[in-house]
Amino acid sequence: xxxxxxxxxxxxxxxxxxxxxxxxxxxxxxxxxxxxxxxxxxxxxxxxxxxxxxxxxxxxxxxxxxxxxxxxxxxxxxxxxxxxxxxxxxxxxxxxxxxxxxxxxxxxxxxxxxxxxxxxxxxxxxxxxxxxxxxxxxxxxxxxxxxxxxxxxxxxxxxxxxxxxxxxxxxxxxxxxxxxxxxxxxxxxxxxxxxxxxxxxxxxxxxxxxxxxxxxxxxxxxxxxxxxxxxxxxxxxxxxxxxxxxxxxxxxxxxx
Amino acid sequence: xxxxxxxxxxxxxxxxxxxxxxxxxxxxxxxxxxxxxxxxxxxxxxxxxxxxxxxxxxxxxxxxxxxxxxxxxxxxxxxxxxxxxxxxxxxxxxxxxxxxxxxxxxxxxxxxxxxxxxxxxxxxxxxxxxxxxxxxxxxxxxxxxxxxxxxxxxxxxxxxxxxxxxxxxxxxxxxxxxxxxxxxxxxxxxxxxxxxxxxxxxxxxxxxxxxxxxxxxxxxxxxxxxxxxxxxxxxxxxxxxxxxxxxxxxxxxxxxxxxxxxxxxxxxxxxxxxxxx
Ligand code: HEM
Numbered sequence: 001x002x003x004x005x006x007x008x009x010x011x012x013x014x015x016x017x018x019x020x021x022x023x024x025x026x027x028x029x030x031x032x033x034x035x036x037x038x039x040x041x042x043x044x045x046x047x048x049x050x051x052x053x054x055x056x057x058x059x060x061x062x063x064x065x066x067x068x069x070x071x072x073x074x075x076x077x078x079x080x081x082x083x084x085x086x087x088x089x090x091x092x093x094x095x096x097x098x099x100x101x102x103x104x105x106x107x108x109x110x111x112x113x114x115x116x117x118x119x120x121x122x123x124x125x126x127x128x129x130x131x132x133x134x135x136x137x138x139x140x141x142x143x144x145x146x147x148x149x150x151x152x153x154x155x156x157x158x159x160x161x162x163x164x165x166x167x168x169x170x171x172x173x174x175x176x177x178x179x180x181x182x183x184x185x186x187x188x189x190x191x192x193x194x195x196x197x198x199x200x201x202x203x204x205x206x207x208x209x210x211x212x213x214x215x216x217x218x219x220x221x222x223x224x225x226x227x228x229x230x231x232x233x234x235x236x237x238x239x240x241x242x243x244x245x246x247x248x249x250x251x252x253x254x255x256x
Numbered sequence: 257x258x259x260x261x262x263x264x265x266x267x268x269x270x271x272x273x274x275x276x277x278x279x280x281x282x283x284x285x286x287x288x289x290x291x292x293x294x295x296x297x298x299x300x301x302x303x304x305x306x307x308x309x310x311x312x313x314x315x316x317x318x319x320x321x322x323x324x325x326x327x328x329x330x331x332x333x334x335x336x337x338x339x340x341x342x343x344x345x346x347x348x349x350x351x352x353x354x355x356x357x358x359x360x361x362x363x364x365x366x367x368x369x370x371x372x373x374x375x376x377x378x379x380x381x382x383x384x385x386x387x388x389x390x391x392x393x394x395x396x397x398x399x400x401x402x403x404x405x406x407x408x409x410x411x412x413x414x415x416x417x418x419x420x421x422x423x424x425x426x427x428x429x430x431x432x433x434x435x436x437x438x439x440x441x442x443x444x445x446x447x448x449x450x451x452x453x454x455x456x457x458x459x460x461x462x463x464x465x466x467x468x469x470x471x472x473x474x475x476x477x478x479x480x481x482x483x484x485x486x487x488x489x490x491x492x493x494x495x496x497x498x499x500x501x502x503x504x505x506x507x508x509x510x511x512x513x514x515x516x517x518x519x520x521x522x523x524x525x526x527x528x529x530x531x532x533x
Contacts, residue, residue, distance in 0.1 A: 035297035045300060048293040052387075054300045061307045068308050072315060092329045099326070110319035118315070120344050124404075127372075131400055134384035134393065141376035148372045155344060162342050171330040176349065177341035180361020185531075191358045192531045215332065252386035256292070 044243050046250060053251035058133065062126035066154075067239070069119035073157075074232065076112040079104075084164070086224035088217035091166035116158050123154050135252035143245040146238055153235045160227035166220060174223070175215050181206035337421045337434065346415030347408050353423065354513045356532055364510070371403075371503045378496045403507055442523035445516070461526030465533055472505040473498070 001009075011017055012024070023034050033047040052058050083098045083105065085091065098105040127147065130136060136144035163174040183191040187205040194204070202213035211218035294300075341349045351360040383392035390397060420426035421434045445464065446457035477497070481489055489497065516522040526533040 029295070032295040032297050036295075036301075042297065042301060045296040047296055049296050049300050051292045051294055054294065054303055056303070056307075061304070064304055064307060065311055068311055072312070088330075095326055106323065107319055110322065110324050111315060113324035114318050114322070115315055128400075128404065132388055132397075133386055134389075135386060136376040137379070137382070137385040138376075144376045145373050148369060151372075152369060158344065159342060165326055166330045168327040168330060168334070168336060169325055171332065172336055172339040173342050176339045177345050180348075180357050183357035184362045185358050188358070188362075191362070254387040 044247065046247050049251060050253050052253050058253075059251075060125065060129050062122055062129050066119055066122040066126050069115045069122055070235070070239070072115040073112055073119065076108045076115070077228070079108045080112060081228060086164070086221050088166065088220055091164065091220060095165050095167070116161060119154055120158055123151055127151060133252060137252075140245070140249055140252060143242060143249070146242050146245070150235065150238055150242060153231055153238065157227065157231050157235065160223045160231065163220065163223045164227065171215055174219075178206055178209055178215075181209055338419060338423055340415070340419070343412060343416050347411035350411040350415035350419070351510065351514075354510075354517055358531070359533065364506075367503065367506055368403075371507075374499060374503075378500045380492060380496070399504065399507075402511075407507070407510060442517065442521045444524045444527050445522050446527065448520070448522065458526070458528045461524070461533070462528065465526045468509065469502070469505055472508070473501045476501045476504065 022038055023031055025031070036042045036045050036047045080098065083102055084094045095109075098109060100106075102108075130144065130147065159174070159177060162177075163170045182188040182201075182204065184205045185192045186194065186197050187199060188194055189199045189201050189204040199205075201207065207213050209219075209222075210216070211222045340346060348360060348365060351364065354360070355364070379396055381393060381396065383389070384396075417428050418425055420430075420432040420436075422436065422438070424436050424438055426432055444457070444461070446460045449460065451457040451460050477489070480492075480497075513522075513525070516525070524532045
């Protein structure tokens with residue numbers, strides 16, 4: 001036995017190594033199951049799937065790609081958070097700083113932006129796929145409902161992030177997108193029946209969203225917290241539910 | 257394609273459903289000719305890995321080639337014309353042309369979300385569960401295509417590419433004329449029908465809207481009874497039927513309103529002191 005393989009054996013059979021990696025890559029059925037069930041990340045999968053489930057033409061891999069987009073935005077987003085201050089005086093300058101001075105700043109910002117847009121598209125395609133294969137039918141009805149909430153959260157994540165560059169594009173897009181809250185029946189001061197509930201421009205649904213009667217510094221902070229903390233937390237929790245249910249029910253498929 | 261099991265749950269007691277589900281589970285777990293399972297590792301994980309690599313490569317190239325937009329600093333007093341919401345909401349902004357804000361911005365989005373959520377509960381067709389089929393689910397597929405592809409996506413394309421200053425229509429190759437004036441000549445439906453008195457118009461408008469939903473529901477009932485039989489309607493149940501009819505008629509109403517405006521210049525169908533539709 002060469003020195004190298006002796007060394008390798010010593011490492012692989014050491015207590016430290018075996019405490020981290022509990023089994024090797026031996027291609028045995030038992031090990032194949034262990035690879036998935038013994039790994040906290042991979043065990044999002046069931047250890048076995050039906051043959052059609054791994055075909056691209058069945059899932060289009062769209063749920064997976066949506067999740068990948070989510071992960072990309074989380075990683076690049078954390079990078080951006082190091083350089084960005086959600087304060088009206090600084091936010092725009094920080095964007096410039098990030099683009100011109102930070103290593104990979106522009107790349108990270110672009111990745112974050114485009115992955116967010118792509119996620120909106122892939123989540124629609126994923127929903128379309130699930131619809132076309134009728135995978136919302138029993139017993140997966142409720143996972144579809146969880147999915148619809150995830151779809152709304154995806155849109156809200158994108159929307160709240162839109163404001164953060166604090167440029168003309170962002171404040172006006174968010175203003176237009178939020179104006180409808182003024183018109184909410186009963187809860188908006190321009191909506192039907194608003195006069196019966198006593199709402200006014202600084203105390204109605206849109207003011208609640210904006211943190212005041214008009215879009216401003218308070219809105220920036222509010223959207224920042226929604227975008228970076230609140231919505232990602234809720235989304236992650238629901239993704240856990242979504243994946244757990246897929247694992248329990250198995251991927252849908254034609255009856256055997 | 258064999259009939260899927262477990263799925264005709266409607267009208268069965270919960271114990272029966274649970275028992276059937278257990279049975280299906282044991283069937284699908286059992287080894288034998290019916291078992292077509294493969295190990296996730298390596299078969300599934302391998303595909304996911306390659307797929308992720310390809311997508312990450314694509315995203316990197318995209319992010320290197322195209323920069324995210326950054327315009328001038330925010331200026332709350334300088335409103336751009338047109339002001340557009342983010343592109344994925346432009347379908348909703350586009351129907352603001354046809355509906356008041358409380359309707360286009362609040363009621364319709366809520367109906368879309370609720371409609372999507374109740375879909376698995378109102379669609380009791382046991383066929384087409386877990387495989388692609390057009391033949392077995394024609395109505396479902398056409399409804400989805402109308403709602404998602406025709407209404408949602410086409411309206412987003414219109415809002416993104418065809419709308420310029422003043423939300424006026426400009427073809428993508430037309431220069432934006434900021435001073436383009438389009439005469440507001442649209443009139444309300446009651447006016448078109450000769451009503452001049454305010455309250456008479458309101459009463460007419462309300463009856464048109466109520467009549468639309470009443471007649472529409474009756475027509476759907478008749479059509480389904482004819483196509484699928486009364487036994488199906490009974491199994492479907494009153495709650496599912498009326499929910500489906502309500503959501504479906506709301507969707508069709510959006511199409512009708514767009515056609516009424518484009519074809520007959522109708523502004524509102526119903527005008528009351530509180531809400532206009
Ligand atoms: C953040 C958004 C979402 C993520 C990351 C996600 C992820 C996934 C993944 C990875 C799968 C496994 C199969 C596949 O890749 O297609 C899946 C399945 C599923 N998803 Fe989603 N999803 C999301 C949103 C949605 C939405 C919007 C819906 C429906 C409205 C939905 C409904 C379902 C259902 C019913 C299944 C089970 C499909 C089957 O068994 O064939 N999901 N999802």
